[in-house]
Amino acid sequence: MLHVISPIMRVIEIPMLALQRVLGINKLAWVFLFPNLLLFGLFAFLPVILNVVYATTGGDNVLLADRPYVGPRNFGTLMDCSNYLDPNSCREDKFWRAVWNTSWFVTLQVGMMVCFSLLTAVILNGEIRARGFFRSVFFFPVLLSPVVVALIWKWILQREGVLNAFLDWTGIGGFNWLVDAQWAFGWSVFISVWAHMGFYTLILLAGLQAIPRDVYDAATMDRASPWRTFRRITLPLLAPTMLVVLVLALIKGVQTFDEIYAFTGGGPGTATTFIIQYIYEEGFAGAPRLFGLAAAASLLVALVLILLTLVQLWANRKNANG
């Protein structure tokens, strides 16, 4: 192998040495970083800049050259509200309905996700029969495409779906789950938890298995009850992992779109319209296409996600420093 690589390296060495002579050893690092920076700039940084530019323009043209500069008007439209708690008092009521729906969704979904993932991880970490099988079962929904998840549950919950057929058979009688705002929202939370729980369970399971066995042995010798062991040993030692799970679930929760869009389309009315769907509909699905308003809304979402990421970084650093 070496006899193949050596000649190649000798060939590469010539221009690299020349470059080093010209740029100096410190600046040479930029040459190595350049391909990665180029990709990052093209696919991450440039879109962000473009988004900022679009957010300050109006009209329905795609090309920037055809879009008039409107300054912060789009942000003003989104924030024009006499009472932020009441979307009906806002100029862009659909945006604030989406904001509040997302807030409620994230609160419920993340809370349930963390609780159920923890419970499942603790159970799967114990000495139970067919443990490997159950670990796979809980992880399986994570492998499904969001659209498949949505279609499966739509098939179950629609008026003439599997659940209503079962309820009819038992004599309880069916219910139009997807036409009632509260039920549609509740099912959206449930489906999202069902679809993603396996991923967080896996992270928590890894965290549980990293807790040294001897701590539990000491607790057993001290005759600590299982609940006390869980509260005083498992939870504190699992806290860093739980924090990661919490922040990841929060970020993912704010970004919720595809499976709920395919499941309810955001309805009934706007009951399950979340912020990313609002951005999609304003920018791409509706007429006229309000790219400026959609860009402004997406920057506000980005701001929230940046804050959440900073919290995660801060928490990680705090944990790392003990």
Place this chain on the structure above:
Amino acid sequence: MNKKLMRTTAILAGLSMTASAVAAQEIRFQCYSDGNECEVYEDLLSRFEAQNEGVDVIVDVVPYQAILENLPVQLAASTGPDLAKVTDLGGLNEYYLDLTPHVDASYWEESFGETLNWYRVGDRQGIYGLHSQLTITGPFVNATLFEQAGVEMPGEGATWDDWAAASRAVIEATDADFPMAMDRSGHRVAGPAISYGAKYFDADGVGSFDGFETFAEAFVGWNEDGTMARDVWASQGGSTYADAAQEFINGEVAFYYSGSWQVGRMDEQVGDFFDWQVVGSPCGPAGACSGMPGGAGIVGFEGTEHPEIVASIIDFLAAEENYAEAAARTRNLPAHLGVAAAGVEFENASPAAQAALNGFAGALPDVSPVAFAYQGYSGNRAMFGITVERLSQAIVGELSVSDAMDRAASDLESALAETQ
């Protein structure tokens, strides 16, 4: 050896030049189907290709959603196809290729008359689109359910209230689920809304929801009291389209308000399951009994590298014999006045489908001039979307009807301001 190499190079160069010459005449046609339209066009266009050597028309069959959502973005970014089948007739006008210099304008004006205006906006008054599929909205009625219930169908001139009462009586007497259903679409409610007094335009000819509230009150009321299938409008969000065709086909709905493009589907899928028929659009308190015209058209785009070929393709499809054949094979109402006057023998259409298509064609004179104007209005897609969103919110109780109408008016004002 050198000579051989040179000869081979020359042949290869010649071949590649020929290939690029052929490739230079490759025309891409973005098409969506309600039934078999793209298949029929592909067949017709193979004849065009045979008559025009070197032209290769590639029919890209895409979902309707792609025409609504992706095509406008492609056109704005100058990456669109050469021609396409579209439904946002006036809305995409700025991208249309004017066919006037390439076709016999007098033939087009005589043959397509009013529908040509649907593609025109402001100063752009050329010939832009071949209206390939004329549609009109109207009701399908499950005659078997009426018969089983012993309820007489309301006759000519019956109102929406008459049909609502009769349909409710049918459901009470049978085990069907819904008296009435209407597609979740701003286009579909437009005809009934006009019959209830919606003006759709203000005094300056600008889009407006003046007079819409009367229909909105009635429609929301029907959804609340179970007259309308609430699932169709309430189980979706945004302005997403949803129809109730499957419910009608399953025999769950007595009266289904949709349009002529569903005839093929009804013909194929209902079969002998029950008897169905098309009746004229019911009348409203404003005195009109209007449906809403519409449909799809084939347009060329200015961005094409081959405007003459694109124009000749559209002109070929507009020729009376080709147009008549397409209408017969796709079972669509003809917008070509000559073809319509001669009558179309729709291929493979059952007597029920034939009667339904004739029924829809017969309802055309009842269509209000407001409906024709609304169909040609460049802001109609924005208005359709706003109608669906705000009416749905009123149906599920997020907004009162009056608040929903206020919101609709302010949404429209913002939309018009953004597009100016």
